[in-house]
Amino acid sequence: MYKPLADELRPTSLQDIVGQNHILGPNGILRRMIESGKIPNMIFYGPSGTGKTTVAEIVSKKINRPLHRLNATTASISDIKDIVSDIGTLMAPDGIVLYLDEIQYFNKKQQQALLEFIEKGSILLIASTTENPHFYVYHAILSRSTVFEFKPIEDEEMIPALSRSVSFMETKLGRKATVEDGVLLEISSSCGGDVRKGIGMIEALFFSMTNEAEILITFEDIVALTGRAGIRYDKNGDQHYDILSAFQKSIRGSDPDASLHYLARMLEAGNLISACRRLLVIASEDIGLAHPQAITIVKSCVDAAHMLGLPEARIPLAQATVLLATAPKSNSSYVAIDDAIADITSGNIGEVPNHLKDTHYKGARKLGRGLTYNYPHKYEKHYTKQQYLPDKLLGKQYYQYGNNKVEQLAKKYWDEIKHES
DSSP states (O other): OOOOHHHHTOOSSGGGOOSOHHHHSTTOHHHHHHHHTOOOOEEEESOTTSSHHHHHHHHHHHTTOOEEEEETTTOOHHHHHHHHTTBTSTTBTTOEEEEEETGGGSOHHHHHTTHHHHHHTSEEEEEEESSOHHHHSOHHHHHTSEEEEOOOOOHHHHHHHHHHHHHHHHHHHTOOEEEOTTHHHHHHHHTTTOHHHHHHHHHHHHHTTTTSSSEEEOHHHHHHHHTSOOOOOOTTSHHHHHHHHHHHHHHHTTOHHHHHHHHHHHHHTTOHHHHHHHHHHHIIIIIGGGSTTHHHHHHHHHHHHHHHOTTTTHHHHHHHHHHHHHSOOOOHHHHHHHHHHHHHHTTOOOOOOGGGSOOOSTTTTTTTTTTTOOOGGGSGGGOOOOOOSOGGGTTOOOOOOOSSHHHHHHHHHHHHHHHHO
């Protein structure tokens, strides 16, 4: 009977799982829980092919309980009852591990059917979902579970799993294969962080060459398999940084067409994370106070992109890119903080003025703390003139109002108030 390569190579130990270092790394909290054998009910939240099922199987073996798997898209309450009937028998004297895939498809009544057994401890529930569990999972289940987020596998993290796949297929077919340089990285970048998909591509490539004199896997094979042109995109190389640089400079230069071009190159290479991070930086560094709401809108677009995943993520990211490229520009706050940091790192600091120091402890007044501080809200227009910078930096000006409508209106407002005071 045919068994997919991804299932044949499914890791049996935490050491063999790729990615998820934030929870499964040497000091990851989920890893520590599993190794201790003291494991709570859990909800695994994240996209497909990121290790959720694999971890559930490892947990089952660690605590020596039989694993039962249900998919909420097809399962019913009767399926739950059938599984529960094993509890306390020779089949499951200490209870079971129930891996419930796509729990968001269970209605409230179906989820409630699990509560009695979860509370007794006879069922260790490990539920998985690709949707935010705080929106889709019944509160009573959620409150009895610990949520762990599984993230898309980074391109470089996936390569060891792909290499193992190549070696396994060589052994299975009894033939040596030659893989063109960069092909494994190209495969990993084309499958959106889904290890199962990447391993499936390796399997398909090998099976497509069983009658060939030599197994040679090239970029052209990837194009034929994925239906798109291969993009040689090294996340650690010059090309990666060149594209990021061109992306930011195109937005800074208010060219939406060039900005979309470089965004498309990143997304087609599967580099969702870099695109999102750079958009957030640009919103503050290059648009800043000229359009203060831009960072909020961009953050919403980035959150939507992460929830959607590729290819749909391109839609909110395109919105964010065009917004930033066509927005008025200001780098005033960016320049100001760098100037302030330059003083700090050079030792140009000075002591906090006494009237600004904390007074929320006994004896502060005796030390002269806060004696002459004036509370601005007690004054007209909520402003009164007083010293805030240390004596050493008195008169220092880091922030210069940008030459745009928003900042110039703020400047006019404060010029009038401070002139009157």
